[in-house]
Amino acid sequence: MLGxxxxxxxxxxxxxxxxxxxxxxxxxxGSGDALSQPDSKSVVIGTPRIGLLVIPTSRIGLWFRGGVxxxxxxxxxxxxxxxxxxxxxxxxxxWNLTLDPQLLxxxxxxxxxxxxxxxxxxxxxxxxxxxxxxxxxxxxxGLCAIF
Numbered sequence: 836m837l838g839x840x841x842x843x844x845x846x847x848x849x850x851x852x853x854x855x856x857x858x859x860x861x862x863x864x865g866s867g868d869a870l871s872q873p874d875s876k877s878v879v880i881g882t883p884r885i886g887l888l889v890i891p892t893s894r895i896g897l898w899f900r901g902g903v904x905x906x907x908x909x910x911x912x913x914x915x916x917x918x919x920x921x922x923x924x925x926x927x928x929x930w931n932l933t934l935d936p937q938l939l940x941x942x943x944x945x946x947x948x949x950x951x952x953x954x955x956x957x958x959x960x961x962x963x964x965x966x967x968x969x970x971x972x973x974x975x976x977g978l979c980a981i982f
Contacts, residue, residue, distance in 0.1 A: 838971060838973070839859040839860070839861045839878045839880050839906070840859055840861065841857040841858060841859035841880060841882070842857065842858060842859065843855055843856065843857035843858075843882075843884075843977075844856060844857075845884070845886070845900075847888055851887055851888040851889060851890075852885070852886070852887060852888075853884075853885065853886040853887065853888055853898070853900065854884070854885050854886075855883075855884055855886075856881065856882060856883050856884065856902075857880070857881070857882040857884065857902075858880065858881055858882075859878070859879070859880040859881075860877075860878065860879050860880075861877070861878045862875065862876070862877045862878075863875070863876050863877075864876075875910075875911045876908060876909070876910050876911070877908065877909050878906060878907070878908045879906070879907050879908075880904060880905070880906045880907075881904070881905050882902045882903065882904040882905075882933050883902050883903065884900055884901060884902030884933065885900070885901065885902065886898055886899055886900030886901065887899045887900075890939075893941065894940065894941045895938070895939065895940060895941070896938075896939035896940075896941070896947065897936070897937070897938060897939070898936065898937045898938075898939055898949070898951075899936050900934075900935050900936065900937065901932070901933060901934045901935070902933050903930065903931070903932060903933065903958075904929075904930070904931040904932075904933045904955060905928070905929070905930060906928070906929040906930075906931070906960075907926060907927070907928050907929075908926070908927045908929075909926045909927075910927075927960060927961070927967070928960055928961055929957070929959075929960035929967070929968075929969050930957075930958040930959055930960060931955040931956055931957055931958055931969070931970070931971075932954075932955075932956045932958055933953070933954070933955050933956075934953075934954045934956070935951055935952065935953045935954070935975060936951055936952065937949045937950060937951030937975070938950050938951060939979060945980065945981040945982075946978065946979060946980055946981065947978070947979040947981075948976070948977075948978060948979070949975075949976060949977045949978070949979055950974075950975075950976050951974070951975050951976070952972070952973070952974060952975070953971070953972065953973050953974070953975045954970075954971075954972050955969075955970060955971040955972070956970050957969050957970040
């Protein structure tokens with residue numbers, strides 16, 4: 836769920852402070868076999884974030900950024916063929932602390948390539964049957980355009 840692709844927008848304020856947000860949406864369809872994969876799954880993610888941009892040289896920058904991610908997923912499962920008819924849809928809501936420091940390499944005037952790590956640290960969540968915490972860690976990359 837937390838591996839959902841995201842599109843972000845940030846602005847640089849005074850003294851290198853940044854503010855922005857990332858949004859993501861993904862929908863997938865399974866094989867229809869309720870025992871191995873759900874029939875459909877949708878995920879919506881939103882992350883307001885703040886950061887600090889440090890530019891020690893004209894070609895290299897460091898961007899320390901973080902925020903709180905809210906993720907909501909809905910899974911729909913229908914009865915496999917030959918079973919008594921049933922359908923179940925269960926929404927799940929997760930809250931995570933998102934930290935994603937990045938190295939910026941200036942590729943051309945007003946543009947940069949970003950490389951970094953992503954840590955979505957589980958703060959808590961709930962679903963119809965109880966509570967849960969989910970964390971995800973990985974590598975991120977992207978392009979930065981300066982307007």
